[in-house]
Amino acid sequence: MIRAQVTDRDALAARPPSELAMYLRAHDWTIRERAGSSVQWVKTVAGEEFEALQPQESTLRDYASRVRDLLSVLAVTEDRSELDILSDISSVSMDIHTVRTFPPDNAPGMIGLEDGVQAFESLRNLVIAAAYAVSVEQPRAVQPARKSADVLKLLREVRIGPSAEGSFIISVHTPVPPRLSPSLFEEELPEPFERRVALKVYDAVRAAYNAANDALVDPSGFDVFTAAVPAGVSANLCEALIGLGGEAGHPFELALRLAPSRPIRARQFPPVRFRRDHLPVLASAAQELRERVPEEGAVVLGNVVRLHREGAGTGEITVAGAVEGDDRLRRVWMNLTDEDYSTAMLAHQEMSVVSVRGDLVRRGTRLYLTNPTAFRITAGEA
Amino acid sequence: MNKNVHQGLHGEGFIYALACAGGFTTSRMNLDLDGVDLQIAHPGPRGTTRSPKIEVQVKSSSAPQVKDGQIHQSLKVGHFNQLAGAGFQVPRFLSVVIVPTTPEEYAVCTDEHMRLSTAAYWLSLTDHETCQAGRKIPRA
Structure with a gap:
């Protein structure tokens, strides 16, 4: 020290x-x-x-x-x-999540540029995943890309903490209101949103850790992950955890320190430590969750780049574009009815942008939009 | 060694010896950062301090101007303003240590005793206001 x-x-x-x-x-x-x-x-x-x-x-x-x-x-x-x-x-009024990463071949306190950036992005995504799980009645296995007002507001308040000594450590600080009433009422008053999210980050990560441990022992049991969805585990959370492991998949540890101005004396928060071998399990779990559970109500915006129909009736198209709320460029496959397929052909010819709503599901390497509705040409609105 | 530096050291040492004899701990402060040279306090456990405490700016002079039984000591405006006025949690004092003209006289040791010379005077400037230009202050 x-x-x-x-x-x-x-x-x-x-x-x-x-x-x-x-x-x-x-x-x-x-x-x-x-x-x-x-x-x-x-x-x-x-x-x-x-x-x-x-x-x-x-x-x-x-x-x-x-x-x-x-x-x-x-x-x-x-x-x-x-x-x-x-x-x-x-930081007396802040809940602090600390992630200690152990990248090999690095001097203490250092991490590769790519891994470092990925670590911060993954920590942000971890917070988003937990915030989403707290903000909805029913936590979902695959979270939508669009963020609700509650989640966006929280993101504006969360801070990256100062870097600390040791193998590379990053932290996020969430301000929480201090508890003014005496601790007699500690259990009775509902906790504010920020505090619930901070607790959810920890609890969901620990649930993912337990599920990963169970799945390592019993490979047939990816149901353990589905069973952990109510605790806040989602494909998004698992992907964020994998991201913390960096390119090469190094071990890491997550800890929570609650704001001293708002203690919860009944609970302890021992750090959750992920090993290298947890990461492939988490990756498989994320993929399974995405394949089994669609992301409902997604809106896709893009250009029709591929048309395929044999005979009359329904046909299959591919849209190259983005899912609303997510910046990444994707190719999304879908089956369309006769009428919509005609619209698609027109869009393809005129190189117009189309928009369509449906449920996104991953099958193998492809992203499919099932139950497409409201397929239309946007006429330059995008 | 620069004569002024030597004189300043003896002045602080004089105050330090007084504080120790009185049973107080003395910590060195940074005049430029804190506006004072020393903090004198009751000793606490493990080297910490306890209240009451005072902080002191120490000036030394080998040829004080004395008029009508008062020492006239001039201060730079900056140093004066660091002592004058209210608004300090720990009270601040100016201390002027009159020292001998020759360093050999600062501390004279015999088998019977050590004689530190010569005398220290203190003043609180709480009731004065901070000022803009250079000035002299009358001292008791």
């Missing part, structure tokens, strides 16, 4: 008095006295009483120095670096 003393005035002055107070309270300090501009907190450790003077107003002229005095006492009572304590004070 690097022991550091913080002297950066701006960093010190940036912490508001409320954060300092929440941190002290969450670490079992008690108030002895309030006098003018300061609050005197005390804590007994190993029979010795320590004092921490917390400034009450950030307008004090010596505010930064007083925060530094506070940090130095905490560094002694907690026996850790002032930098870590300052970081914890800054």
Whole structure:
């Protein structure tokens, strides 16, 4: 561990008095006295009483120095670096998910560029998968690409945390409102959306881990994954987890630290550690889920690039374009009725953009749109 | 060693010795960052401090201007403003240490005692306002 003393005035002055107070309270300090501009907190450790003077107003002229005095006492009572304590004070109102990746052949604290980018994107997708599962009545095995207003709002609030020491560590911070009522009511009041999502990330990842372990032992049992869908497991979640493993599929570990300002004393959150051999299982599970369970109500926009009909009646076409809500270019196959097929032929000839709604399902390497409806030429709307 | 630096060290050492004799811990602060040189406090467990505390800016002078029983000490505006006025949680004081003109006289040791010279005076500037231009301040 690097022991550091913080002297950066701006960093010190940036912490508001409320954060300092929440941190002290969450670490079992008690108030002895309030006098003018300061609050005197005390804590007994190993029979010795320590004092921490917390400034009450950030307008004090010596505010930064007083925060530094506070940090130095905490560094002694907690026996850790002032930098870590300052970081914890800054995040006292945040639920933090940390992913520790173990990419081989890298110096500690480093990861390849591609793997690093993929890790951040996968962590984002993990949060989205959990947020979606919390925001709907019935969690689905395959989540739609379009994000609801609740999910989008949460995404705007979640932050990437500062990089930490160790084999490459990334984290996301989710601000949660502090609990104001006494802990007597801890179990009774419903948790806010942000907190429920934070818990769902952990619980769904652990459910996926348990399912993967079960599937390793009993290969015939991909039903374990389907059974874990109510807990928040989805193809999207599994794909995000695989992404955290990088190109070469390295092990990684996910941990959750709840905001000290809103503790849940009844639960522990031991880290969930995925091994290399979990990753192919997750990949198979994601594929199975996508094949068995369609993504309902998807809208495809694109150009007709292929027509195939033998005889009269229904025919098969391929649309090259994108699924609404997802940027990736895809080729989507579908069977159309006589009437729609004629429209498709016209679109193909005129190179017009078409739009169609249906249920997306993966079969082998191809993406199919079943139950197509509202097939039409969009006339340049896209 | 630069004469001013030597003089400044002795001035701080003088205050430090006084604080230790009084049973207080002294921590060095950074004048440019904090506006004070020393923090003097009650000792707490494991090297921490406890209240009450004060912070002190230390000036030393070998040839003080004395008029009508008062020491006139001039301060740079910046240093003055770091002491003047209200709004500090830990009270700040100016300390002027009068020191001998020759460094050999700073600390004289015999078998009987060590004599640190010469005398230190303190002043609170809480009731003064911060200012723009250079000025002299009367001292008791």
